[in-house]
Amino acid sequence: MSSQPAQPPPQPAAAADPPADQRAAQVATAARRSTASVGVAKPAASDAAAPASAAAASASAAAAPAPSGLSDDDGPTPSSGEQIRRIVRFIRPEYSILAAAIFFLLISSVVTMLVPMSMGTIIDLVMQELGASVGDTGSGAPAMVMPQAPRLSESIRQNLSLTTVFIALSCIFVVGAAANMTRVILMQSAAERIIVRLRNSLFVNIIKQDISFHDANRSGELISRLSADTVVVGKTLTSNLSDGLRSLVMAVAGLSAMLLVNVNLTMTMMMIVPPVAFSAVYYGRFVRQLAKKRTDGTAEITKFAEEKISNLRTVRAFAREDDEAAKYAGHVQNVYNLGMKEAYASGLFFGSTGLAGNLIMLAILFYGGSMVKNGAISVGELTSFFMYTAYVGGSVFGLTSWYSEMNKGIGSSTRLFKLLDRKAEIEATRGRTLDAVQGEIALQNVHFAYPTRSDVAIFNGLNFTVKPGETVAIVGHSGSGKSTIAQLILRFYDPAHGEVKLDGVDVRELDPHWMRESVIALVPQEPVLFAATVRDNIKYGNPAATDAEVRAAAERANAHDFIASFPEGYDTFVGERGHAISGGQKQRIAIARALLKNPRVLVLDEATSALDAASEHLVQDAIERLILGRTVITIAHRLSTIQKADRIIMIDGGQVAESGSFDELMSDPEGSFFKLVSNQLSQNLAVEDAAAAAATATSTAAAAPHEQQQQQQQVDSDEDTIIDDVHPPKSA
Numbered sequence: 001m002s003s004q005p006a007q008p009p010p011q012p013a014a015a016a017d018p019p020a021d022q023r024a025a026q027v028a029t030a031a032r033r034s035t036a037s038v039g040v041a042k043p044a045a046s047d048a049a050a051p052a053s054a055a056a057a058s059a060s061a062a063a064a065p066a067p068s069g070l071s072d073d074d075g076p077t078p079s080s081g082e083q084i085r086r087i088v089r090f091i092r093p094e095y096s097i098l099a100a101a102i103f104f105l106l107i108s109s110v111v112t113m114l115v116p117m118s119m120g121t122i123i124d125l126v127m128q129e130l131g132a133s134v135g136d137t138g139s140g141a142p143a144m145v146m147p148q149a150p151r152l153s154e155s156i157r158q159n160l161s162l163t164t165v166f167i168a169l170s171c172i173f174v175v176g177a178a179a180n181m182t183r184v185i186l187m188q189s190a191a192e193r194i195i196v197r198l199r200n201s202l203f204v205n206i207i208k209q210d211i212s213f214h215d216a217n218r219s220g221e222l223i224s225r226l227s228a229d230t231v232v233v234g235k236t237l238t239s240n241l242s243d244g245l246r247s248l249v250m251a252v253a254g255l256s257a258m259l260l261v262n263v264n265l266t267m268t269m270m271m272i273v274p275p276v277a278f279s280a281v282y283y284g285r286f287v288r289q290l291a292k293k294r295t296d297g298t299a300e301i302t303k304f305a306e307e308k309i310s311n312l313r314t315v316r317a318f319a320r321e322d323d324e325a326a327k328y329a330g331h332v333q334n335v336y337n338l339g340m341k342e343a344y345a346s347g348l349f350f351g352s353t354g355l356a357g358n359l360i361m362l363a364i365l366f367y368g369g370s371m372v373k374n375g376a377i378s379v380g381e382l383t384s385f386f387m388y389t390a391y392v393g394g395s396v397f398g399l400t401s402w403y404s405e406m407n408k409g410i411g412s413s414t415r416l417f418k419l420l421d422r423k424a425e426i427e428a429t430r431g432r433t434l435d436a437v438q439g440e441i442a443l444q445n446v447h448f449a450y451p452t453r454s455d456v457a458i459f460n461g462l463n464f465t466v467k468p469g470e471t472v473a474i475v476g477h478s479g480s481g482k483s484t485i486a487q488l489i490l491r492f493y494d495p496a497h498g499e500v501k502l503d504g505v506d507v508r509e510l511d512p513h514w515m516r517e518s519v520i521a522l523v524p525q526e527p528v529l530f531a532a533t534v535r536d537n538i539k540y541g542n543p544a545a546t547d548a549e550v551r552a553a554a555e556r557a558n559a560h561d562f563i564a565s566f567p568e569g570y571d572t573f574v575g576e577r578g579h580a581i582s583g584g585q586k587q588r589i590a591i592a593r594a595l596l597k598n599p600r601v602l603v604l605d606e607a608t609s610a611l612d613a614a615s616e617h618l619v620q621d622a623i624e625r626l627i628l629g630r631t632v633i634t635i636a637h638r639l640s641t642i643q644k645a646d647r648i649i650m651i652d653g654g655q656v657a658e659s660g661s662f663d664e665l666m667s668d669p670e671g672s673f674f675k676l677v678s679n680q681l682s683q684n685l686a687v688e689d690a691a692a693a694a695a696t697a698t699s700t701a702a703a704a705p706h707e708q709q710q711q712q713q714q715v716d717s718d719e720d721t722i723i724d725d726v727h728p729p730k731s732a
C-alpha cells in the first residue's frame, strides 16, 4: 500500500466515535478521496462472518454431488475377470498387429521346437556312421550298444544325408530368426501404440473431469498415473503377453514332442508341474497386491515431489528443504520396503522352482540313462528329450514369471482404468448454444456447497440479476462466497438447488464448452501464465489471433511497452507459471488474453495483492478498456472498482444482503456494506497513521534505535494487513 494522503489523515472512525450519520459522511468522504487499493474484502474479523447455518448446510449437502476422489472409496474395485475383460476391450484396435505378432510367434516357436529333434537326429546319424566305421574295423564286436533306431528320426535318417540335414536346418533356423525378429518388432509397436492411446485418453479424461474431481485429487498422483502406470500396463499387455504366449506355445509343443519321444520319461518330468503351478498361483496373487501398493506408493512420491518442487520458493523461504527431504525419503522408503518384500518373495519362488527343475533333470538323466542302456531309446532321443525338458522347464518358468508380471500389470491397471472410465458430469453434458447472446446473468434461489466440503453451505437462496452491459461489483467479507459466484457462472460447479441463467436459459441446458469459449471470460485473482512465450500466453485467449491482433490486445492492456522492452519481445519466455515476470505484468498479460477473447460476459476476480502506484494505474486503466461494452461481474477488492460499478451486490450469510449504488448503500450507516467499508477504511487509515508516525520517529534523532525499529515493524505489519491477507490464488 503506497497511498499518501494529500491532506492530514482523518481520525479512524473507531477512535473518534462520532454519531452514526456523521460517521457515514466521514467514511463516505474518506472513501471517495481514496483512489488507491483499499482491499475491501479483507477485514480482520472476516472469517468469523462465515456464511451458512448448519441447517441450510445440511440441506445443501443432501443435494450436493459426492466428493469424487481417485481412491478406494471411489466405487468398488473390479474383480480380476472384469479387469481382464476391460483390458481386452482396450487393446481391441491392436488386434490385427497382435494377431500378426502371434502368427510370427508360432513360426518362431515351431522352429525353436525343431531344434531338440534335429539335434537328436544329427547325433543318431553321427553315431550310426560312427557305429558303421567301428563295425568296419573287423574286430568282430561293436564298440558300443546301438539302440533301436528312434521312431521320429527314422524316415529323415533314411532319406537324408548329414550334409542335407545341416543345410535344411540352417535355412529353417534363418526363417525362425526372421519370424522372431518380426514378432518382437510387432509386439513392441503394439506396446507403444497402446501406451500412446492410454496416455492420450487418460490425459483427455483427466482434463475433462469436473473441477470437483480435481478438488479431490492431487495433480501429482494424476501425473504418476499418466507417466508411470501407463508404461507398466502397456508393457504388460504386449511384451509380457507375447512372452507368455511364447512360453505357452513352447510348453505345449515341447510336452507333445516329449510324449512322442517317450511317455514314461514325460510322466516323470510332469511330477514337477503341480507344486510349481500351485506356488505360482500364490506368488502371483501376492505380487499383484504388492504391485497395487507400489503404484500407489509411487504416485504418492510423485505427488509429493510435484507439490514441493513446484512450490520451491515457499519451501526455500521457510528454509524447510531438510524437512521436505526427510519426508520425501519416508515416502521413498515405503516403496523400497514393498520392493524388498517382492524381492524376498521372488527369491524364494524362483529359487525353489529352479531347484525343483534341476532335481527333475537329474531324475530324468538317471532314469533315461538306464533306458539307453537297455536299448529302449537311442542316445539322440535322450538328448532330444533332455533338450525338450530344458525348453519346457524354461517355458514353465517363463509362464510363472509372465503370470506374476501379468498380476503386477493388472494391479497397476486397477486405478488407471478406473480413472479412464470415470465419467464427468458437468463436462460431459452436450447442451445447446445460443445464436445471439445478450449477456444477462441471473442467479435464482441458488443453494450451493462445495462437493469436497458438502456440510458447509456457501449459498442458501442467492438471487440476483446482472443486466446486459451492466457492471456489478460483488462485495462481502472474506470467505463469503464471492469467488464461488464466479465459479458457478463459469459452470465449474452446479448448484444443489436453484439456477444460474444466461439470457434466461439455465446454463445446464447449454454447452459448457461453448459458453466458456465464446461467451464468458474469467480474469482470475492471480492470473496463471503457462511456461511459454508472452505471445503464446496472450494467444491462449484466441489461438487463431494474428500477431497484429496480439499486439493490439497487448497495447490496449498497457502491456506492449514492457513486452517491447524485453530483448526477445513477444518471444520472451515467461518462466514456469510466469515466475520470470512481475505481478503487474502478469495481470496485464491476462487482461490482453481476455481482450483477445472478446467475451460478452466478463468475470473479473480482482487481485487482492496491491501493486505499486504506477503499475496499479496501468492495470486499472487496462481493466477499464477491457470492461467496455460487456456485462461485467467484478469480485471487487478495491474501493475504486466498487465506486465505479453501476451496482454493488453485498453478499452475507449466503444471500444477497444489500444491493444498490455506492451512494445508496453508503447512506445507511447500519447497513452491512457501510460497516464493511468503514471497517476496512479504519484499517487503512491506521496504516497511514502508523506510516506518518514512523516518518516522524525516523526524523527524530533522539528516538532510541529499538523504538524506531518497533515503529518500523508496526508499519510493515500494518501494510501487510492488506497485502498479506491474500488467500490462496484462485485461477481459472
Ligand SMILES: Nc1ncnc2c1ncn2[C@@H]1O[C@H](COP(=O)(O)OP(=O)(O)OP(=O)(O)O)[C@@H](O)[C@H]1O
Pocket: 041, 215, 450, 452, 453, 458, 476, 477, 478, 479, 480, 481, 482, 483, 484, 485, 727
Ligand atoms: N474448492 C473448494 N472446495 C471447498 N471449499 C472451498 C473451495 N473454494 C472455496 N471454498 C470455501 O468456500 C468459502 C467461500 O470461498 P470464496 O473463495 O468464494 O470466498 P471469497 O468471498 O471469494 O473470499 P476472498 O475474498 O477471501 O477471496 C470459503 O469458506 C472457502 O474456504
